[in-house]
Amino acid sequence: MSPIKIIPKNKKKKSPKYKREEPIAVDDPLSHNNHDALKSNLDENIAYLKSVLGDSGDLIFRKIHPHPEITMVIVYIDGLSGAQQIQDSVIKSVMEWTEKYIQEDHSLNFITTLGDSIMTIGNVEYCDHFGDIFSAILSGDSVILVNGYNQAVVAKTKDPNKRDVSEPQTQSVVRGPQEGFTEDIRTNTSLVRRKIKSVDLRLESRVVGRYTHTDVSIMYIKGIANEDIVEEVRRRIDKIDIDAILESAYIEELIQDSTISPFPTMFNSERPDVVAGGLLEGRIAILVDGTPFVLLVPVVFPQFFQSAEDYYQRSDFGIIRLLRYVAFFFALLSPSLFIAIKTYHQELIPTALMITLAAQREGVPFPAFVEALIMEVTFEILREAGIRMPKAVGQAISIVGALVIGQAAVEAGFVTPAMVIVVAVTAISTFVFPAYNLAIAVRGLRFAFMILAATFGLFGVTIGLFMMVIHLCSLRSFGIPYMFPIAPYNKPDQKDSIFHFPLKWLSNRPRLINQTNLTKQAAKKSTDN
Numbered sequence: 001m002s003p004i005k006i007i008p009k010n011k012k013k014k015s016p017k018y019k020r021e022e023p024i025a026v027d028d029p030l031s032h033n034n035h036d037a038l039k040s041n042l043d044e045n046i047a048y049l050k051s052v053l054g055d056s057g058d059l060i061f062r063k064i065h066p067h068p069e070i071t072m073v074i075v076y077i078d079g080l081s082g083a084q085q086i087q088d089s090v091i092k093s094v095m096e097w098t099e100k101y102i103q104e105d106h107s108l109n110f111i112t113t114l115g116d117s118i119m120t121i122g123n124v125e126y127c128d129h130f131g132d133i134f135s136a137i138l139s140g141d142s143v144i145l146v147n148g149y150n151q152a153v154v155a156k157t158k159d160p161n162k163r164d165v166s167e168p169q170t171q172s173v174v175r176g177p178q179e180g181f182t183e184d185i186r187t188n189t190s191l192v193r194r195k196i197k198s199v200d201l202r203l204e205s206r207v208v209g210r211y212t213h214t215d216v217s218i219m220y221i222k223g224i225a226n227e228d229i230v231e232e233v234r235r236r237i238d239k240i241d242i243d244a245i246l247e248s249a250y251i252e253e254l255i256q257d258s259t260i261s262p263f264p265t266m267f268n269s270e271r272p273d274v275v276a277g278g279l280l281e282g283r284i285a286i287l288v289d290g291t292p293f294v295l296l297v298p299v300v301f302p303q304f305f306q307s308a309e310d311y312y313q314r315s316d317f318g319i320i321r322l323l324r325y326v327a328f329f330f331a332l333l334s335p336s337l338f339i340a341i342k343t344y345h346q347e348l349i350p351t352a353l354m355i356t357l358a359a360q361r362e363g364v365p366f367p368a369f370v371e372a373l374i375m376e377v378t379f380e381i382l383r384e385a386g387i388r389m390p391k392a393v394g395q396a397i398s399i400v401g402a403l404v405i406g407q408a409a410v411e412a413g414f415v416t417p418a419m420v421i422v423v424a425v426t427a428i429s430t431f432v433f434p435a436y437n438l439a440i441a442v443r444g445l446r447f448a449f450m451i452l453a454a455t456f457g458l459f460g461v462t463i464g465l466f467m468m469v470i471h472l473c474s475l476r477s478f479g480i481p482y483m484f485p486i487a488p489y490n491k492p493d494q495k496d497s498i499f500h501f502p503l504k505w506l507s508n509r510p511r512l513i514n515q516t517n518l519t520k521q522a523a524k525k526s527t528d529n
Helices: 042-053 083-104 110-118 130-138 185-195 227-238 248-255 272-280 301-305 315-343 351-360 368-388 391-412 417-430 436-456 458-474
Strands: 059-067 070-077 124-127 142-146 152-155 201-208 214-221 267-269 284-288 294-297
Touching (some): 042 059, 059 083, 070 083, 083 142, 185 272, 227 248, 248 294, 267 272, 301 315, 315 436, 351 417, 417 436, 436 458
Antiparallel strands (some): 142 152, 201 214, 214 284, 267 294
């Protein structure tokens, strides 16, 4: 197979009809004052910090005098930094050991002695620019300034209080790990490292967002991941220039290949085992601080039909994956096929069924398209209400509301019972997809197919399918064809595409994603003499 060519994400520039005004630069101390050096006068440093950070009630300046000749101040934000950790590992250590070290050697550099020998905190850094100090304070660390020194000590005292690892809210399984990512990026990276204990697992850190300064990490396995794809991920993330990154969806939208396609070209998961499995196949994980959803790239269309439980059950249960493909077409085409056949192609309906459907339509004032539109819109409203309402009442609203409204609509003569059945089967089919973002795409495309069916009948549905397949084949995810291994067809990789073959047959990684280290399982040795 010829080596893959990574296509950079470049957009053609159109000549604007009007002159755009250049954005006004915003004064951000973390970006503009990185070269402002720390002064040796403690009062001047404190005054400058207060002038930039403002008179905030949670900004603490704790001044202490561990020695008659030494004055220092500990700067931190209450709530971001652990107060007990500061008391035990910083203040207590400084007050107990400063006198001893100064008596032993008056010529020592107190700043380096403070960080290397006196404080009992696990990790310390040194900085001499205000930009680094601002970044440390706003990240939850404590900064120690000493009068007479133009260097500061940064103590890693970020508050450890965070949400415990719990069962993931999405992509649940019956058999398999019951742990999910949290909102803390360090917890998430540790969960992945527990799965992959390899020296080749690499983690690269970035800070994105002019105001939020969100931590973003890129994880991949050196020697397995395609270096060209890794470099493309770096390039796209480094190119981001935005005020805030509040969730991984921001990163996804800013670096994805196609912004107008309804189909997702990046995979997200809150399961560490799914991310670890993707890394072992040669994919790259993008972790964002503040969200439990981790991005995986590149992605292919069959990946959205794969569940983690497929690999934890016997391979003969892998035929369930085929059921998900069937549910995909049910969710996408059931209403449109019903509309097309009932409106334009009644000759395709058996006579007995046609008589039953005709009897049901007595007294119904709307055509099949309007019936389907009313029921689909109503069900989407109920589904959205069930999601936004508290969990205690959300499920009751969606289930009871669907039953009551469906029965009332039939009795009132607005819709036929057959249409209620079709809409119900369609709605249930959308719940089969392991990936929620694929279900959203199907829900949107369903209405487009309904319009085509109401306008052109089965010919419109066929045209829509051709257009959708052509669009899917034209998509790429970080240079990888979206429909691989179906188009382009690759026979060896079909073992884990529509069906899931036994694990002992899955000895190679996906060929188009990984081209340097294909073997993931040694060939079975013969036991014959």
